Amino acid sequence: MATGNTLRGSMMAWTCPGTSERAPLRARLNRALAQVPAWPLYPLSVLPVAWLFWQGATGRIGIEPVEAVEHRLGLWALWLLLAGLAVTPLRRFAGINLMRFRRAIGLTAFFYLCCHVLTWAVLDVQGLAAAWADIVKRPYVTIGMAGLLLLVPLALTSWNGAIRRMGGAAWRRLHRLVYPAVLLGAVHFVMLRKGWQLEPMVYLALAALLIGMRTIPRDRQKAARR
Amino acid sequence: MRFRPDLGWADVTPRADFMNRRQLIGGAAALAGLGAGLPAAALDAAPSRYSTDEAPNTLEQISGYCNFYEFGTGKEDPARHAGQMTVDPWSVKIDGLVERPGSYDLADLVKGQSLEERIYRLRCVEAWSMVVPWIGFELSGLLTRVGVKPSAKYVAFETLYRPEEMPGTRRPVIPWPYVEGLRLDEAMNPLAILATGLYGEEMPKPNGAPIRLVVPWKYGFKSIKSIVRITLTEEQPPATWNIVNPREYGFYSNVNPEVDHPRWSQASERRVGGGFFAAKIPTRMFNGYGEYVAGLYDGMDLSRNF
Numbered sequence: 240m241a242t243g244n245t246l247r248g249s250m251m252a253w254t255c256p257g258t259s260e261r262a263p264l265r266a267r268l269n270r271a272l273a274q275v276p277a278w279p280l281y282p283l284s285v286l287p288v289a290w291l292f293w294q295g296a297t298g299r300i301g302i303e304p305v306e307a308v309e310h311r312l313g314l315w316a317l318w319l320l321l322a323g324l325a326v327t328p329l330r331r332f333a334g335i336n337l338m339r340f341r342r343a344i345g346l347t348a349f350f351y352l353c354c355h356v357l358t359w360a361v362l363d364v365q366g367l368a369a370a371w372a373d374i375v376k377r378p379y380v381t382i383g384m385a386g387l388l389l390l391v392p393l394a395l396t397s398w399n400g401a402i403r404r405m406g407g408a409a410w411r412r413l414h415r416l417v418y419p420a421v422l423l424g425a426v427h428f429v430m431l432r433k434g435w436q437l438e439p440m441v442y443l444a445l446a447a448l449l450i451g452m453r454t455i456p457r458d459r460q461k462a463a464r465r
Numbered sequence: 466m467r468f469r470p471d472l473g474w475a476d477v478t479p480r481a482d483f484m485n486r487r488q489l490i491g492g493a494a495a496l497a498g499l500g501a502g503l504p505a506a507a508l509d510a511a512p513s514r515y516s517t518d519e520a521p522n523t524l525e526q527i528s529g530y531c532n533f534y535e536f537g538t539g540k541e542d543p544a545r546h547a548g549q550m551t552v553d554p555w556s557v558k559i560d561g562l563v564e565r566p567g568s569y570d571l572a573d574l575v576k577g578q579s580l581e582e583r584i585y586r587l588r589c590v591e592a593w594s595m596v597v598p599w600i601g602f603e604l605s606g607l608l609t610r611v612g613v614k615p616s617a618k619y620v621a622f623e624t625l626y627r628p629e630e631m632p633g634t635r636r637p638v639i640p641w642p643y644v645e646g647l648r649l650d651e652a653m654n655p656l657a658i659l660a661t662g663l664y665g666e667e668m669p670k671p672n673g674a675p676i677r678l679v680v681p682w683k684y685g686f687k688s689i690k691s692i693v694r695i696t697l698t699e700e701q702p703p704a705t706w707n708i709v710n711p712r713e714y715g716f717y718s719n720v721n722p723e724v725d726h727p728r729w730s731q732a733s734e735r736r737v738g739g740g741f742f743a744a745k746i747p748t749r750m751f752n753g754y755g756e757y758v759a760g761l762y763d764g765m766d767l768s769r770n771f
Binding site: 295296298301302303304305306308362364365369372373376377378379430431432433434435436437 | 525526529530534538540541591593636637638639706709725727728729730735737738740741742744745
């Protein structure tokens with residue numbers, strides 16, 4: 240004969256499969272993640288770029304190597320920015336803690352964006368005058384460049400000393416600039432495609448969703464969890 | 466086995482089975498040295514005085530890097546997906562202000578037209594360019610044959626729209642079917658051709674098999690692919706990119722280095738195949754075909770009629 244408690248337990252297991260195992264699994268995952276050092280991400284992040292440029296220079300990356308390298312760098316940066324934006328919601332709503340890797344994710348995104356802009360300026364439009372003319376004249380370039388500029392102070396204050404000097408609250412306020420920066424990047428992608436294409440729209444929607452999740456008030460979140 | 470006088474096309478060994486292209490090209494080069502008169506490829510075409518002497522892009526580049534949104538928006542998508550397009554049988558409906566309207570089978574359409582090799586520059590609106598050895602015949606030849614009524618002022622074209630064979634059309638990236646148009650005097654210009662092949666072979670599917678327009682003094686998207694309908698009209702016909710974004714794509718869309726696309730400069734272009742460090746080349750007015758076509762636009766403000 241089932242007591243009230245075991246009945247409730249089996250009901251829980253039946254209505255929310257996996258509930259009973261999820262907490263230990265999550266704890267185990269977080270414990271495992273805590274063992275992974277973050278520093279190797281920095282040297283590792285250089286490898287894909289080196290690989291990409293090598294492929295471009297030796298004619299191993301499609302028929303139009305400049306376009307291929309430039310677009311891929313931009314896309315990778317957008318992926319990383321979205322991944323960086325996902326860290327907080329993942330911790331808040333799924334209990335998975337990737338906070339230790341967020342700085343490396345953000346700095347890698349910034350590094351890829353710098354490579355993206357350099358490829359564009361040197362190999363694509365070929366010249367600082369032409370690049371500047373495009374920045375001033377072409378809205379999608381202006382928007383992309385504005386997004387990158389917003390990330391510059393974030394990259395400059397990404398070390399522990401900067402956080403200490405600024406104080407946590409001021410640092411967090413400054414780093415909210417990542418929200419408009421990612422949105423500008425996604426809009427830049429939507430604008431440079433011809434017609435209304437699905438792929439860039441998906442990224443824009445994802446960015447909006449990840450930013451929007453931050454506005455969910457804490458108590459509602461608790462209610463949702465219960 | 467008895468001799469059968471009733472052999473048909475069904476009995477012919479597919480060309481791919483007895484020769485592959487690389488062997489053919491290598492073999493033809495060797496044979497040319499010996500002076501052997503082996504037909505080099507499927508289509509026999511006379512050389513043309515309109516051909517450029519610039520080096521053509523390779524077949525791999527021409528078919529592997531192109532825009533054919535019916536098969537996806539990526540440059541490699543046509544090569545990946547156009548194989549499923551049925552191009553035989555193929556007929557083109559010719560209607561509107563013509564003396565002899567009707568549905569013309571492809572073979573019938575080409576009948577009596579003299580095929581020429583036209584090595585043309587192709588300038589895409591996206592600021593890249595190629596040199597393509599098209600095989601085709603002058604559009605004016607077909608229009609003369611079907612008889613253009615005096616009231617006709619424009620020619621409208623329509624691309625095949627067959628969602629089951631064209632994965633790109635299952636999403637409304639642009640309105641389907643793709644349509645384009647020319648003014649009648651543009652269509653009658655000897656540079657305007659209907660191409661049925663390139664590099665001496667039948668038109669590859671990514672490049673608009675089995676028959677497409679080529680108007681080399683205009684941005685590439687005017688050269689509509691896989692044509693199923695040609696209509697003579699009195700009013701200016703719709704053109705897809707012009708409908709989608711009239712601010713960026715005009716009806717004429719002549720190559721013009723002085724009129725920028727709102728999102729990028731048209732002053733220079735990247736010749737596909739140049740590699741990672743190739744310098745851009747300056748774009749020429751009417752893509753370098755001004756001596757043949759500039760007269761069509763006398764007295765027109767080309768920055769307004771872009």
